[in-house]
Amino acid sequence: MHRTLIVTNDFPPRPGGIQTFLHNMARRLDPDRTVVYASTWKRGREGAEATAAFDREQPFTVVRDPTTMLLPTPRVTRRAAGLLREHGCTSVWFGAAAPLGLMAPALRRAGATRLVATTHGHEAGWALLPGARRLLRRIGESTDTVTYLGEYTRTRIAAALTPEAAARMTHLPPGVDEKAFHPDSGGEAVRARLGLTGRPVVVCVSRLVPRKGQDTLVRSLPRILARQPRTVLLLVGGGPYEKRLRALAEETGVADSVRFTGAVPWEELPAHFGAGDVFAMPCRTRRGGLDVEGLGIVYLEASATGLPVVAGDSGGAPDAVLDGESGYVVRGAGTGAAAGTAERVLALLDDAGLRRRMGERGRAWVEEQWRWDLLAGRLRALL
Known part of the structure; x- marks a missing residue:
């Protein structure tokens, strides 16, 4: 059975546009086949309680790392690979390509057959910096597709990728809940x-x-x-x-x-x-x-x-x-x-x-x- 592991730093209750994007997409996947591996919003009792309350309300499994910022370290990579095997996931969605997409080769070795890395505005900034540009190229080479928000981000990120990876880029912007946002909204x-x-x-x-x-x-x-x-x-x-x-x-x-x-x-x-x-x-x-x-x-x-x-x-x-x-x-x-x-x-x-x-x-x-x-x-x- 096809299952998806979402690996992200950008997930509610942490506020922000990317967080809203990821959550809305996750809610529209099959909840029985979706596992989210995310960082913890805030340290301390208040942050832990808010995070736990949010996670309990979700229809899918949410696994929190104790850190407030996931990085592709050996420990985090091992944890992600362990979750992939434990839940039988065959696809991985990196909620933000940089830097978590650097874990892609290890997760492919752990059994992932499909890896998708989503880019936002900050990856367009990475594409301007020599060291970060090289990391973006590695992410493009090791994933099946890199998604982009629009033409601006596509052109800048594509310039940092190999021609083959750039050709595999796919348009995936966030959406709008047209039932919540409407002319008679109050x-x-x-x-x-x-x-x-x-x-x-x-x-x-x-x-x-x-x-x-x-x-x-x-x-x-x-x-x-x-x-x-x-x-x-x-x-x-x-x-x-x-x-x-x-x-x-x-x-x-x-x-x-x-x-x-x-x-x-x-x-x-x-x-x-x-x-x-x-x-x-x-x-x-x-x-x-x-x-x-x-x-x-x-x-x-x-x-x-x-x-x-x-x-x-x-x-x-x-x-x-x-x-x-x-x-x-x-x-x-x-x-x-x-x-x-x-x-x-x-x-x-x-x-x-x-x-x-x-x-x-x-x-x-x-x-x-x-x-x-x-x-x-x-x-x-x-x-």
Whole structure:
């Protein structure tokens, strides 16, 4: 009987987009034929309890390593090989190719006949560094396929692989739960609770970190408010950049027009998307290409909710937008980024018909190409 071992550092309750990707895919595999080998989210009692509670709720087997970060060490490799044999697994899915895909030769010797390694944004950064580039090449040579999120990540990662491995690459992006993210997701209730009823709302749902471009949104607000003075920027999510963003809002004189929600539980995210008229996240590439947006699933979640989107041009973010149809792609960095963002946001705030048409086109695109069930079927075929 075919069974799959998933080896990953990126698994809930650890928060993040890759974690959501892996969990949603795992839930759509046969639970009786799926085993997850993952790191532990946090050390200490609180982390252990949260992890144990999450694992008990899963329909498949979850085995936790005591470390908070799995690395392809001899000990971890032996443990993975032991789990492969113990559970009779014949396929392996590395939730992130780098660095765990380096275990592929040992797992093939242990009995795996099919090995799939999934790449995200950070592997595109690895492809720029000589030492890491060599490791990516080894991963490509020792697995059956390396998956990629979009054209941006494919071209950069393929350049680090052998021609044979590059030819075996397969498109496998994350999907969207179109039943959870939809136009009637409860946005009006969130608006009412936050005192935003009747006001234009630009929403950004993401961790508060420099790459995401929330500071560009704050800097764009004076131009937006000059024409749409009742506009509110709703920043949904927590993160280390919050203190700086609050200070920037004060310095820019727009603090009264910015709302911070802090971290929001996953089940409340669709309603927070729905609280916006426009979704905007002008993400940018940092650190010479090492800090880059792999895809930007939030743009697709916003589209599923019926919102037009304004996306930055970092990495694979444009792959999640039909530029001019479901939204706009803007420059995420450099002189003029804030002005360009303001121009596109205002074009949408000024035209309800344009917002509706772009929102409807984005929703249809998600239903056609980005549903989890479609993409999970692709993963099952690869395994």
